[in-house]
Amino acid sequence: MDERAETVSRWLEEYRRLIYKVVMVYAADAHAQEDLFQEIAIALWRSSEKFNGLSQESTWIYRVALNTAIDVARREQRAPRTIELHEDAHWVALDEPDEEQAWLYARMRQLGLIDRSVLLLYLDGNRYEDIAEVLGISKGNVGAKISRVKERLKTFLENEEEDAS
C-alpha cells in the first residue's frame, strides 16, 4: 500500500468515531449513512494529497467530513438520489446506536445543517478557535451560535417532555 493509502486508512481508523458521529448527525437511515460514510472516505482520499500539516489532522478531517455531509445533505434535499449503491458499497458497516444515542442523533437532525455542525463540534470538545477554523467564521460568532443552538436544543427537549407528559 502506498503512503497516501496508508494515510487515509490511518485517518479512517483513528478518526472513525469523529466520522461516525458526523454521519449519524447528517444521515437518518442506514442506507444514507453508509453512502455518506463512503462519500466522506472518498473526499478524504481525494483531499489527502493537499494535507500539508499546517492545520491539525482532526481539524482537517472535520472540514472534510462536515463539508461533505453538508454538501450531500443540501443536494439530497433538492434531488434525492435514485441510484443504487455500487455493489462494493458494503465495505463499511455502521451498527445501530443504542436507544439513547439514536434519540440524541435524531434530535440533532432536527436542527439546521449549520447548527448541527456547530453543536457537533462543540459536543466533541473543540475549542472555539478550532470551531471557527473549521466553519470559517469568527470566534465571537461561534460563541453566539453555540448559545443559540443550545437554546434550540433545549426547546426541542422541553417540548418533547411536555408532549410525553
Add this chain to the structure above:
Amino acid sequence: MTEMHTVEQLWRRDVERLVRVDERAMHSRVAGGAWGVAGTARTHQSGLEVSGGVLLAGFIAAIAIFKAGAGQRGSASWEWYLVVLGCAVAVALLLTRRRHTVAVLNVGDESVRAMLLECDRTLGRQISNWKTLVWWYCLPIEAPLLFALLRSGGSSRGLWMSLSLLIAIAIVVTGWYFARQMLEPQRRDARRLLSEIDEP
C-alpha cells in the same frame, strides 16, 4: 433529559463498537483507486447536464446533415459559423461540468463557509452558461430555422429543418428546466446556508 450536561455525557459515550470497518474491502478500494464510484455517481444532476450536451451535439450534427443533404457542402455560409460557435459552447459546458465536479469532490481543503461560497459561485456559473446557451445561441438559431421551415413548405429540406428545430427546442426546454428548477433552487439553498453561517 433537558440538561445540557446529560446530552454531553450521552455524546461522549464510547462508540468504538459501533463502527466496523471492513479493512480488506477498504484496502482493495484504496489500492484499486476506485474511490470515485460514489462521487461520480451523482447521476441525477449529471444526467441532465450530459443530456444537454448530447442534445447540443445532436443539434449541431443535424445542421451539418441538413446542409450536406441540401448540397451546400463546402459553402461558407453563416450557418457554418454557428456550428463552430455551437461546438465552442458545447466544449465550454463540458469544461464547466468538469470544474464543478472537481470543486465538489475537493471539499476537504477549505472551511464550511468557503465551500458554500464556492458552491454558490459554481452554481452561478452553471446558471449563466445555461442562460447564455438558451438565450444567445439556441433562440437566435431557432427563429431563422422556424422562418425557413415555414417558407420551405413541404419540401424535402423541411424534414431536416423540422428535426433541427425539434432538437433546438429540446435544448431550450432542458436548459430552461435545468436552470430554473434545479440550479436556481440549489443556489438559493447555498445562499441561505451562507446567511445562516454568517448570522451572528
